[in-house]
Amino acid sequence: MESQSATDYCLERVRRYDHARYLTTLFCTAEQRSLLAAVYAWNLEVAKTAETVSEATLGEIRLQWWSEGLSELWKGNTRSHPVLQALALGRGNLEKAAQSFERILDARSLDLDPSPPANLDALEDYAEATSAELICIALAALGTPADEQERKIARHVGIAWALTGLLRAVPFHARQKRLYLPEDHLEVAGVQRSDLFELRGSDQISGVVMRLAKRAEEHLSQAREHAQGIESDRRAPFLMAGLNDLHLKALKRANYDPFDSRLARLEGRGAWKVSWNAWRGRF
Incomplete structure (x- = not known):
């Protein structure tokens, strides 16, 4: 596939299946947008692993294929996949975030185990290893690896986004x-797993x-405390924080019932929120 076609493929995939991140790419140059789309399209590929395989072993094979594909990419060899071909256009920048790519792949293997995280620390470790590391890759795609301040902000924004997304994805x-x-948390609250698996809401x-959700709000607040001085x-990779605010407000309006059908709609306000924050120099 020609590089331009590979780029178009990634842009379309992200626009369709990760619209929140797609919106944030609109506040970059065309070249930056193409590379960010490649990064986010790669994330889509690895994030859907558990949904596309019938057993854990097949999932591990799939994740290993992506790991090997990246290793070859850093050496100058590109496998015949549009996402890897699009990533190759920014190889020099992205290779500096190679550890973040691998940490995401390692964390995604946890998706193949149906057991819930043992506690909040384990959940936040997973959120950081997936969502926050993806922000660090995006920052590398913009030209230079994340510095200490940016990594600190990425951690809070990433964890908040992942926590909120997982709450919205409970059904x-x-x-x-x-x-x-x-x-x-489930045990202390007395949550019946049968209620969850049968899509029944409860006070518990x-x-x-x-x-x-309150924990996600705390992370967003901490991210914004450190936001001064971000060029x-x-x-752009941090602009999802504004969308996160909208999702958290929707959860609150739904009385934190993850099965409330209204949670699937932002009523077109997502693009407005991202644009408004970008214009004000905030996230």
Whole structure:
């Protein structure tokens, strides 16, 4: 596939299946947008692993294929896949974030285990290893690896985004008999797993969701405390924080019931929120 076609492929995949991140790429140059789309399209490929395989072993094989594909890419060899071909256009910058790519792949192997995280620390470790590391890769795609301040902000924004996304995805994961709510929280609250797997809301489930949503709010607040001094051309990967605010407000309006159908809609406000924050120099 020609590089331009590979880039178009990634842009379309991200626009369709990761629209939040797609919106943030609109505040970059065309060249930066293409490389960010490649990074986010790669993330889509590895994030869907558990959904596309029938057993854990096949998932591990799939993740290993992507790991080997990246190793070859850093050596100058590109496998015949549009995402890897698009990543190759920014090989020099992205190779500096090679450890972040590998940490994401390692964390995604946890998706192949249906057991929930043992506690909040385990859940936040997973969130950091997936979502926060992806922000660090995006920053490398913009030209230089994340510095200490940017990594600190990326950690908080990434964890908040992952926590909120997992709360919104409770129905989706429940249909697959998968759980990402911390096991100790479920036990203390007295949550019946049958309620979750049969898509039945309860006060106990809402209580767990509320506590995790509040934790996401804390991470966003901490991210913004450190946001001073972030250059405008480095801000795009953090713009999802504004969308996160909208999702958390929607959860609150739904009384933290993850099965409330209203949670699937942002009523077109997502693009407005990202644009408004970008214009104000905030996230």
